[in-house]
Amino acid sequence: FIAKKKSCYSAVEWPVVGMLPALLCNATTDLHGFITRLVKESGGTFLFKGPCFANLDFVVTSDPMNAHHVFSKNFANYGKGEDFKAMFEELFGEGIVNSDGESWRFQRQRIHSLLSKQGFENYVMKTLHQKMEGTLFRVLDDACNSTRGLGTVEVDIQDVVSRFMFDNICMWVLGFDPGYLCVDRQLSTFSCGKAFDEIEEAIIYRHIVPRSIWELQKRFGIGSEKKISQSTKVLDDFLYDVVKTKKQELHKEEQHQQLDLLTQWLVADQKRESSDKFLRDIGVTLVAAGRDTVSSAITWLLWLVATHPEDERKILEEIERVVTTATQRPTPGEGLGVLLISNDDMNRLVYLHATICETLRLYPPAPFELRCAIEDDVLPSDHRIHKGTRVLFSIYSMGRMEEIWGKDCLEFKPQRWISKQGGIIHIPSYKFMNFLAGPRSCLGKMLSFMQLKFIVSSLLWNYKFDMVEGQLVKPLASIMLPMENGLKMKVFKRDV
Ligand code: HEM
Numbered sequence: 220f221i222a223k224k225k226s227c228y229s230a231v232e233w234p235v236v237g238m239l240p241a242l243l244c245n246a247t248t249d250l251h252g253f254i255t256r257l258v259k260e261s262g263g264t265f266l267f268k269g270p271c272f273a274n275l276d277f278v279v280t281s282d283p284m285n286a287h288h289v290f291s292k293n294f295a296n297y298g299k300g301e302d303f304k305a306m307f308e309e310l311f312g313e314g315i316v317n318s319d320g321e322s323w324r325f326q327r328q329r330i331h332s333l334l335s336k337q338g339f340e341n342y343v344m345k346t347l348h349q350k351m352e353g354t355l356f357r358v359l360d361d362a363c364n365s366t367r368g369l370g371t372v373e374v375d376i377q378d379v380v381s382r383f384m385f386d387n388i389c390m391w392v393l394g395f396d397p398g399y400l401c402v403d404r405q406l407s408t409f410s411c412g413k414a415f416d417e418i419e420e421a422i423i424y425r426h427i428v429p430r431s432i433w434e435l436q437k438r439f440g441i442g443s444e445k446k447i448s449q450s451t452k453v454l455d456d457f458l459y460d461v462v463k464t465k466k467q468e469l470h471k472e473e474q475h476q477q478l479d480l481l482t483q484w485l486v487a488d489q490k491r492e493s494s495d496k497f498l499r500d501i502g503v504t505l506v507a508a509g510r511d512t513v514s515s516a517i518t519w520l521l522w523l524v525a526t527h528p529e530d531e532r533k534i535l536e537e538i539e540r541v542v543t544t545a546t547q548r549p550t551p552g553e554g555l556g557v558l559l560i561s562n563d564d565m566n567r568l569v570y571l572h573a574t575i576c577e578t579l580r581l582y583p584p585a586p587f588e589l590r591c592a593i594e595d596d597v598l599p600s601d602h603r604i605h606k607g608t609r610v611l612f613s614i615y616s617m618g619r620m621e622e623i624w625g626k627d628c629l630e631f632k633p634q635r636w637i638s639k640q641g642g643i644i645h646i647p648s649y650k651f652m653n654f655l656a657g658p659r660s661c662l663g664k665m666l667s668f669m670q671l672k673f674i675v676s677s678l679l680w681n682y683k684f685d686m687v688e689g690q691l692v693k694p695l696a697s698i699m700l701p702m703e704n705g706l707k708m709k710v711f712k713r714d715v
Pocket residue numbers: 315316327330505508509510512513516583584585588652653654655658659660661662663664666667
């Protein structure tokens with residue numbers, strides 16, 4: 220083959236196969252870095268040419284004006300598209316993130332009203348509180364180095380946080396605690412959390428090979444497709460069981476008081492119109508929406524704080540200043556306890572808020588967003604979009620653009636979010652796209668910040684997390700942004 224055109228860094232376009240070799244070559248080593256280099260060198264937007272037989276062309280962009288156009292101004296012209304739906308069919312089915320039109324509108328309105336229902340926020344926070352003191356702190360305590368003298372104990376914080384969040388989300392979405400995180404790991408036989416991870420990791424492959432190929436592999440149960448079908452079975456067995464039990468118990472009046480989202484969804488269904496399959500899709504979508512995102516943010520934040528001690532010191536000083544009374548703030552070293560922070564105090568944790576934003580900027584839990592054009596269009600960057608063209612937004616690259624964040628865009632600097640007056644600087648959502656922009660933006664943004672502040676402040680107040688030397692921390696190529704090798708840390712009780 221002779222290279223036809225070298226459009227930008229290492230993305231050579233070959234006859235017949237287009238740029239697919241470059242994508243496959245970079246996909247496993249540094250997918251997000253590869254895309255970031257390409258968008259930077261092409262001024263923010265480039266056309267990825269797939270194989271000529273495969274309908275795999277994408278416009279890839281990290282240009283905020285394109286984001287504003289697609290997600291807000293010309294929202295009606297961009298949907299998820301058939302390819303997206305096919306890629307996520309096993310995982311989300313007809314759930315909100317995999318639907319367009321009337322079904323999407325109906326689910327959005329219903330979920331919005333359930334999340335705003337009186338008492339729901341308190342229920343989430345109470346659940347978190349119980350699970351932190353009852354399990355998370357006990358697991359971390361067990362791993363604490365200061366209490367042992369048995370040599371270094373290492374713990375994979377990513378695994379612990381992800382299990383912890385899975386249990387939490389199951390409690391407020393499905394109404395029960397599956398016990399995925401437990402003090403004695405041997406006791407946890409629950410395999411659903413792993414099934415989620417495996418499907419998400421395998422689905423990225425569907426983004427980078429032609430649909431005809433992965434569909435063929437699916438038919439014969441080969442490679443990553445085999446993994447998807449095995450893990451889907453684990454997930455389905457679990458969720459259909461939950462749905463069946465919920466429906467059976469609904470005739471009991473007291474059951475209607477349960478605040479979990481699935482029960483409340485059924486209560487709102489006056490004519491019992493939701494099928495088991497639809498309820499399964501809603502359950503799985505909400506569990507995924509809340510689990511992967513928040514646990515990813517916590518894990519990356521703990522790593523960034525452990526490697527930036529000055530920022531850790533500022534967060535602790537702020538907690539000391541803001542959370543004042545003894546009952547709210549247990550003394551470090553004298554027994555563990557969550558910080559009971561009022562909503563007002565929560566709003567005063569500005570440095571912590573800035574640290575969360577800065578973590579999300581550099582390590583967005585949802586690193587991509589895909590849309591498909593319904594009619595021909597022209598993007599603000601002057602790129603022509605034909606009907607059916609897919610536009611891939613790299614949120615990961617957007618967080619690393621000098622044009623938005625300045626020359627120090629690659630540095631971790633929570634301070635950049637704080638104004639001279641000491642408040643949080645507002646960045647428009649089409650520049651800071653972590654929760655998306657426009658009518659389809661995330662419904663759980665406020666809840667996420669509350670949870671993140673609550674969990675992170677209590678963790679940092681009670682424990683010190685030190686990195687285990689010699690590990691390579693980098694994102695895994697997946698539809699979410701977990702760390703490829705986990706996050707091994709040594710945990711110490713704080714005693715100052
Ligand atoms: C750090 C935490 C979170 C981040 C970064 C995040 C990010 C996102 C993003 C990027 C989308 C757009 C997905 C798409 O259209 O493909 C989204 C949608 C959504 N998120 Fe979140 N999310 C977070 C937490 C949550 C939580 C805790 C919930 C609670 C249930 C939630 C509920 C939803 C729902 C229901 C949608 C679908 C909105 C729609 O399609 O209209 N999210 N989120």
